[in-house]
Amino acid sequence: QIAREIVAMGVRPVVVVYDEKEDLDLSQFPSGVEKVERADLMSAQEKLADTKGVSALIYVQTCAAEKRRRRKRGQFPDPDRRVFINTDVCEGCGDCGVQSNCVSIVPVETELGRKRAIDQSSCNKDFSCLKGFCPSFVTLEGATLKKAATQALDLPDLPDPALPAITGTHNVVITGVGGTGVVTVGAVMAQAAQIDGKGAGMMEMAGLAQKGGAVHIHLRLANRPGDISAVRVAVGEADAVIGGDLVVTAGAKTVGLMTTGRTGAVVNSHEIITGAFTQNTEFRLPVKDLQVSLEARLRDGLTMFDASELSRLLLGDSIYSNMMVLGGAWQMGLIPLSGDAIREAIRLNKAAVEGNLRAFEIGRWAALHPDEAARVIAPADTASLPADPVAYREARLVEYQGKRLARRFRKLVDGIEDKPLREAVAKGYFKLLAYKDEYEVARLHLATEAKARETFEGDFVMKFHLAPPIMTGKDSQGRPKKREFGPWMMSGFRMLAKMKGLRGTPFDPFGYSSERKMERSLIKQFEGDMQEVLPKLTSATRDPILELAMLPLSIRGYGPVKEANERAAAKRREELLAAIASGGTPTRMAAQ
Structure with missing residues (x-):
């Protein structure tokens, strides 16, 4: 119309x-x-x-958040298709995030650097991430998510808290990010107030409603509905804060609603990815600064635990985290509603009732016993890093090409006595030696199905999204056009993987491309640089030499993405070499 x-x-x-x-x-x-x-x-x-x-x-x-709501009710098409990233193929360049601006692309820390994965619980299936110039993306048709294995937890008997008295109104602020059920927590509390015979006034959104965007719920509770004259909580008037997201809760907009001595808060300490990560590949939340900001304002009135990780480990889905935080806030005596009323409101909501009831109780336990909750999470936070990063990379090079390449790697690395510098050189050198050409991408994709079956089940069909150099055509950005290839591509991968012996020889049909020539020249350049700068190691030159050794880690990606990163690295290389030559002029350390 x-x-x-x-x-x-x-x-x-x-x-x-x-x-x-x-x-x-x-x-x-x-x-x-x-x-x-x-x-x-x-x-x-x-x-x-x-x-x-x-x-x-x-x-x-259709609005992304609305899509999810309708799909849950069976009122919107739900493509029988999932996106999966093979982290071994992924370079961690972040182009997928730049192209899609999607917060469902999350970081995965590995020994070989920060990679990417898809958060399947928040993915809206718009598939815009496939535009990223990277062969690691695979779509799975007919795949269903495996039910996550959960840990058993026997909850002890928990004492009921002393509920706060309501004088006028009791003002609650609920924070979180769009698409995670923040509004549901507010609705449950308003319903519980009605069950208890109290009044409730709620402003469902204060801010921009979007998937991953900051959301504030303002809720005033009163003994009688007539006691509520305005819903929005004014500066310094919050009695309780239910913090579903650390960034939003510690933001100036929320902290300004708090008053020392009056406000109490229970906050999810989990590092939930923000939109900044889609544009900054190395973005990390300033968690310590955020915690200090909350502690400075709330002092003893602050309780924190990782509700997202507890939800994932104990309930199989982080979607229950906000209900867990509500349970913690109630147990800490911040909510003037009866536990029975809250539980009945959860039942009346008719959404994942058993899971939400369990989450409420686990949140109560976690708020009372944060150290025990941390011990439940601790094993998942312990990265399984190799004992010797150098030996780990040597073994990977044998798989990549053979023992000859591994010996070349060892020849340069083994002569370095300074352990941190030795590991830095090993990481940078390995990154250059094990460049992901057509043979390596093919070899790594042979394990894609096995990797995908760790997350999915069912008789699914894999489709690959590639831009083979033998095919012409440009996309709307002028980059090589990506195309979809069916499961038959596995036969091609097996053939290519067997041909890796051609790599770097005159018989390598892919070796004449500008990208492959660049990669080979970078290896020789790095070897020459290390031979030049390592004898100049002093306390003054140590930092720039360390950064120079790690600089190859910034040359990530494929095709035009990698070429752009190489140009930026080349400029930084000249600056570092000049600093080393001048005896170690102070230089900024690149984030790696």
């Missing part, structure tokens, strides 16, 4: 950009209206920007 009205006004051109996964009848649009898939949104915008006069672009796509 909107398109018809715009056309009737004489506006030309009119472009409809649509998500091809929507249940949309394109024939209903008036003639003359151009239809463009969402993947080509940028080119459509550029075209209209160059058009004189008035033009119109109509974007048709």
Whole structure:
């Protein structure tokens, strides 16, 4: 209807950009209206920007948070398709996040650096991450998530807390991120207030409602509905804060609602990924600073535990974390509602009732016994790193090419006595030696199904998203066009993996590309640099030499992404060599 009205006004051109996964009848649009898939949104915008006069672009796509709600109710198409990332193929370049701006792409820390994975519980299946220029992405058709294995936990008898008295109104602020059930917690509390015969006024959203966006719920509880004159909690008036997300809770907007001595808070300490990670590949939350900010304002009124990890380990899904935090807040005497009323409100909500009831009780226990809760989580937080990073990389090089390449690696590394420097050189040198060419990507993808079956089950079909150099064509950004390849590609991978002996020889058909030439030249350059700078090691030159050794770790990605990172690294290399030559001029350390 909107398109018809715009056309009737004489506006030309009119472009409809649509998500091809929507249940949309394109024939209903008036003639003359151009239809463009969402993947080509940028080119459509550029075209209209160059058009004189008035033009119109109509974007048709259901809100991501609304998609999830409707899918849970069976009211929206749910593609029988999942995205999976083989972390061995992934370079951790972050281009998938840049292209999709999706917070369901999460970091995975490995011995070979920070990689990427898909948070399947929050993925909205818009598949925009596939635009990232990377061969590690695989789509699985017919796959279902395995039910996560959970730990058993026998809860002790927990004492009921002394509930706070309500004087006028009791003001509660609930924080979190969009799409994680923050609004549900507020609704449960408002329903519980009604069951208890109390009044409740709730502002469901204060801020921008979006998947992964900051959400604040303002809730006033009173003995009588008439005692509530305004719903929004004013500066310094919060009596209780239920913090479902550390970043939002420690933000100035929330801290400003707190008052020392009056406000009590229970906060989820889990490091939930923010939108900044999609643009900054090495972004890390300033967790300590956030905690200090809350401690400074709340002092003894602050209780923290990792509700997300407890939910995952004990209930099989982090979606229960907010209900867990509510349980903790109630147990700490911050909520003037009876436990029976809260439990009945959970039942009336009719959403994952048993899980939410269990989460409420676990949250009570975790708030009372944070040290015990931390011990439950501790094994999952202990990274299984190899005892010797150098030996680990040597073994990987044997698998990659053979013992000859491993000996080359050892020849450079073994002569370094300074242990941190030795490991830095090993990491940088390995990154260059084990460049992921067509043979290596093929070899690593032979294990993709086994890796995928750690998360999924069912008789699924794998499809690969690649940009083979033998195929021409550019995408809307002028980069080599990615194409989808069916399960038959596994035969091609097996053949390519067997051909790795051709790597670096005159018979290597892929070795003549500019990318492969660049990779080989970087190896020789690094060897020359290390031979030049290692004899110059002093206390003054140590930092720039360490950074130079680790610099190859920043040359990540494939194709145009890797080339751009190499250019940035080349500039930094010149600065570091100059600093070392001058005797160790102070230099910033690159984040690795």
